[in-house]
Amino acid sequence: MADETKHDPTGHDPGTPEYDHPTGGWGSMKGIARIFGEERSSPLVASVLARQNKPGGIMCTACAWAKPAKPHPAEFCENGAKATLWELTRARATPEVFAERTVAQLREMHDHDLEQLGRLTHPMRYDAPSDRYLPVSWAEAFAEIGAELRAMEPEQAVFYSSGHAGLEASYLYALFARAMGHNNLPQSSNMCHETTSVNLKSQIGVPVGTCILEDFDHCDAIFFFGQNTGSNSPRFLHPLKDAVQRGCRIVTFNPVRERGLIEFADPQNPIQMTFGKTTKISEEYLQVRPGGDVAAIAGLIKCVLAAEDAAPGTVLDRDFIDTQTAGFEEAMDAVRAMEWPEIERHSGLTREMLQRAADIYLGARNVIGIYGMGLTQHVEGWLNLGMLVNLLLLRGNVGRLGAGISPVRGHSNVQGQRTVGIAEKTGSVPLDKLRELFDIDPPEKEGLNAVHACEGILDGSVRAMVQLGGNLVRALPDRERMEAAWPKLRLTVSIATKPNRSHLAPGEVAYVLPCLGRTDRDEQDGAPQAVTMEDSLSHVHGSIGTAEPPSEHCLSELAIVAGMAEATLPPNPKLRWRDWTRNYDLVRDLVAATYPDEFHDFNARMLQPGGFYRGNAARERRWKTDSGRANFTTPTTLTALGHDTVGEDAAMTLVTLRSNDQFNTTIYGFSDRLRGLEGSREVVLINRDEIARLGLAEGQPVTLRSAIEDGVTREVGPLAVTAFDLPPGCVAGYYPELNPLVPLSYHERNSQTPAYKGAPVRIIS
Known part of the structure; x- marks a missing residue:
């Protein structure tokens, strides 16, 4: 070693190597300008960005960070601006572009160059003899997709979705699957934050974080684990900067020193931009070993317990622990039994480092725990998450203002799609409501998640893969095996804005269907439509596109879902696909009828500044767990890895x-x-x-x-x-x-x- x-x-x-400038500042401005030049983006860029993430404007297509009720003059970040410029490109991937290249030739292109071919303009069908995608009419596409889906058992089809599509299209997509007879609805969260959805629910009774934006105005300390704010959610840097400037102390655990959590220069602050003044973000930045978060948090908890032992009754929130939690003694006995040499070995941090971090925790009344995929994408990710919850529960830091746990989500509506029914697990879906509203018999058997769907592709039990956005072939683990198996599928359908690698592994029958982007104007029967999405702090926002669509042949995601559903399912007067396509208000009424507690008055509230809050039981200290309390997790190991390479x-x-x-x-x-x-x-x-x-x-x-x-x-x-x-x-x-x-x-x-x-x-x- x-x-x-x-x-x-x-x-x-x-x-x-290290970037020796702060996150934000002139570097971000130059990064945006470079993409603008490369993309030859639409002249509408300035007006689109001016309305981005603001009430009545366009919600960013990139990350799911919250949109404040009182936005900054420019409420977008470098990454969000790049995503908008990427979508507003004037380049077009027309049928002529596909006629010039076989799929084999397209495979030779880098992913970057493939997407730079531009926005898709026509529905395309793969033609195996010529190894090319050829244009088809929408009527032909829907008819053949419907025929193929009807010809197989419902459970042989998988309906995947990325986190892009709005709540309206997502609700209908899930309804389509269940009316067809399956719950095979994996989603991009299977690739990143499903650890949260599954395990946080058993720990505190909700599958999402408990914080809202207001909490960042009242927290005294923030503990970060495995999240790169500077690249993945830069707008979050504004509330972090404000928190630090009023005295909040930030501690970061990450194997990589990420600039966004080291220092920040606000591009909207003339003093910081002119004089180079920056805000230091993390008071302590500790490079924990990969998988060593369990050990690091165990060390923090040991320090907290030692402080309680030295001054009994003054450190732990015993009233909260005794009345609101379960499993405290067993979990703490396990932590007390852990030896410091082993904690140091697995975390890569010394006892003194962890004591300094613990002192910040002990000196704070209100603490927020922030995390990203560095915490969740581990074999023992459940324990990573459980240990962070343990740390917060010790001093009652869940369910009060200025405190809580907050995963930072990736894609813009990844959380919201789960909220409205895109879920392979049926426990959170009100199947009785669907029976009542639509006169269907939704299956109760759980469906396939992304990993199980891939296993089905490999063994031949899955015959169709429909993708509502995303680039699943490229995102999957074991990619070479999966890319080789994909063409064995009978049917592949990809709803997309640009060409991507998944399109280059066509099934026996394969379609690429061009959809409107978030920035595009969506009109149905001459009436403008809005879509909605949920941010990572459980607030729902309306989004209205204004850009000219890339082609008259592009349909909205909702229209494509409805078109496929109508072509697949038998007639049912309660499944009004055409009416719902003409007026998205009707779909939002269905969402409200299905989830009345969270989405009542949906249409009236959708453009509310800052979004409307759909609520969170754990924030109110209502614990929807088997114990009826917040559950401490007993650690069983000091590493989140599925192996122990320390010392090997x-x-x-x-x-x-x-x-x-x-x-x-x-x-x-x-x-x-x-x-x-x-x-x-x-x-x-x-x-x-x-x-x-x-x-x-x-x-x-x-x-x-x-x-x-x-x-x-x-x-x-x-x-x-x-x-x-x-x-x-x-x-x-x-x-x-x-x-x-x-x-x-x-x-x-x-x-x-x-x-x-x-x-x-x-x-x-």
Whole structure:
């Protein structure tokens, strides 16, 4: 094992790349300007961005961060602006573009270049003899898709959705599946935050976070775990800056030193922009080992318990623990039994470092726990999450103003789609309401999530994959195996705005259907329509597009879903697909009728400044758990990894990353500015001392091979060795390029979320 004393987990290694400017500031402005020039975006860009994330405007197509009731003059960030520019491109992927290239030739293109072909303009059907996509009419497309779906058993079809589509299309998509006879409704949260949906529900009774924007005005401390705000949700930096400036203290645990949580220059602050003044975000930034969050939080809890032992009755919120929680004694006995040397070994942090962080927790009345996929994408992600909940429960930091737990979601409506019924798990879906409203018999058997659907593709039990947005083939683990299996499907349908890699693995019958984007004007029978989405703080917002659609042949996501449903299902007077397409208000009325407690008066409230809050039981200390209380989690191990590579020379732990020039699988460019990296994405990042220990050299091409032995060889290479400030024992590289290294079976224990943040690999030189 490497000499760990050489790595300082509290400060940057000066011999490796780092962005030496704050997040935001002029760097963000230049990043936006570069994409604007490359995309030749519509002249409407300025007016669209001026209305972005504001009441009556367009809700960002990128992250799901909250939209304030009193927005900034420019309520968009670098990543959000890039997403808007990407969608408003003037480039068009017309039938002529597809006629010039076979699918085999398109596969040779980089993902970035493929999407730069532009917005899709016509429905296209794959023609195997010519290996090309050819244009078809909507009538032909709907008729054949309907015929194919009717010809198979309902459970052989899977209806996947990314987090893009609005609540209206999502509600109808879920209704379509259940009226057809299946609950196979996996969603992009299966790839990232399903750990939250499954485990947080058993821990505090809700599948989502408990915080709202107002909490950030009243918190005294924020503890961050595994989340990169600077690249993934930069608008969050504004409330963080405001919190720090009024005295809130922030502690960050992350294997990678991310600039967004180190310092920030507000692009809307003339003083900070003119004089280079910045706001330091994290008071303590601790580079925890991948999978070491369990150990780190155990150390924090031991410090809290020691403080209580030294001054009984003054540290823990005993009234809250005794009246509102269950499992306290058992969980704390397990933590007390953990030894400090093992905590230090697994976390990569010293007792003194953890004591400093614990002192901040102990000195704060109100604490918020923030986390991202660095906490959830582990085999023992349930325990990562449970330990964070434990820490908060000790001092009653759930269910009061200024405190709570808050996952930072990725895609713009990933949470909302689950809220309105896109769920393979039926427990949260009011099936009785669907029977009453639509005279259908929705199945009660649980459907397939993303991992189980992929297993069905491999064994042949799944015959159809319909994708409402997204680029699933590229996002999946075990990607090479899945990409090879995809063409064996009888039917593949992809509803999309641009060409992507999933379109290049067509099934026997394959369609790519062009949809309107969030920024596009949506008119039905001459009447303008709005769509809605839910942010990660459980507020629902209306969005109205204004840009000219890329083609008269593009339909809205809702219209496409309704068209496929009408062509597939037998006539039913209560399934009014055409009426719902003409008037989205009618769909919102259905949502309100199905979920009356959360969506009452939906149409009247949808444009409310700041969105309307759909409520959260745990925030009100109503615990919808089996115990009727908030549950402490008893730790069973000190690592969230499905293996323990600490101290092993043979294997390294892989952490996958997204760059500053990326949103999910969309690659805007090749600059990872906020990490000081530029150019190729075909790199493997390694600590300098590890490079020497392994006998490697910077720039050397190597191959990464999965260390999981299940009879399948998984390799990615060549990758250029690049020195970077990381803890010992781990390597990092880009998602989705390194997805093939993560087996389909290597996932979070309870939710099957792929363990992208902690897979064992070996370096082959």
